[in-house]
Amino acid sequence: MKKNNVVMPGDQLSTSEELLPGDGTFEENGIIRASRMGTYHVDEKYKRAKVQPLTSIPVILRKGDIVLARIAVTKPSMIITDIIHVIGKERSISGETNSTIHASEISQSYIKDASTEYKVGDIVRAQIIQVQPSIQLTTKGRELGAIKALCTKCRRPLVKHDNALECQNCGNKERRTIAPDYGNVDIKAL
Numbered sequence: 296m297k298k299n300n301v302v303m304p305g306d307q308l309s310t311s312e313e314l315l316p317g318d319g320t321f322e323e324n325g326i327i328r329a330s331r332m333g334t335y336h337v338d339e340k341y342k343r344a345k346v347q348p349l350t351s352i353p354v355i356l357r358k359g360d361i362v363l364a365r366i367a368v369t370k371p372s373m374i375i376t377d378i379i380h381v382i383g384k385e386r387s388i389s390g391e392t393n394s395t396i397h398a399s400e401i402s403q404s405y406i407k408d409a410s411t412e413y414k415v416g417d418i419v420r421a422q423i424i425q426v427q428p429s430i431q432l433t434t435k436g437r438e439l440g441a442i443k444a445l446c447t448k449c450r451r452p453l454v455k456h457d458n459a460l461e462c463q464n465c466g467n468k469e470r471r472t473i474a475p476d477y478g479n480v481d482i483k484a485l
């Protein structure tokens with residue numbers, strides 16, 4: 296990963312042989328990954344990787360906002376997500392980011408089991424349909440759905456291939472509800 300790049304949670308930054316994990320990062324099996332969305336920096340003096348939030352003035356979530364959310368828990372009836380970014384706002388989020396996508400709000404088609412459409416660690420583009428008393432999201436819109444998904448076997452990013460998602464590491468094929476620009480999202484332009 297190049298320095299000063301905007302990174303997403305889970306993105307590989309470096310290895311534990313090269314750097315130590317610092318603020319906004321974590322280490323897993325010798326790989327240092329981002330734990331939040333932000334800008335990747337290296338503290339050269341201490342050989343430490345860190346991810347700084349885009350800016351420090353917080354943004355308040357509103358109904359209608361388009362957001363990026365990371366899948367935290369999947370159940371047949373709903374998906375529990377963590378909002379990580381509001382599109383068009385270069386700022387971190389103030390307050391609650393825990394949110395849910397009900398099975399009926401995933402896709403225009405009927406979804407019997409929400410946990411077949413999104414998996415833990417995926418990043419989805421979603422719209423806020425309710426803020427109080429709890430944050431509710433939908434991915435029913437035309438531009439909405441997963442923009443990044445990880446292989447459930449080896450945790451590498453899945454690549455869109457024809458109409459399926461395939462892991463280029465282990466060959467595993469998986470399904471998701473995806474956005475039309477899956478795999479082609481320029482994170483820096485968000």
Ligand SMILES: [Zn+2]
Pocket residue numbers: 446447448449450451462463464465466467
């Ligand atoms: Zn795989």
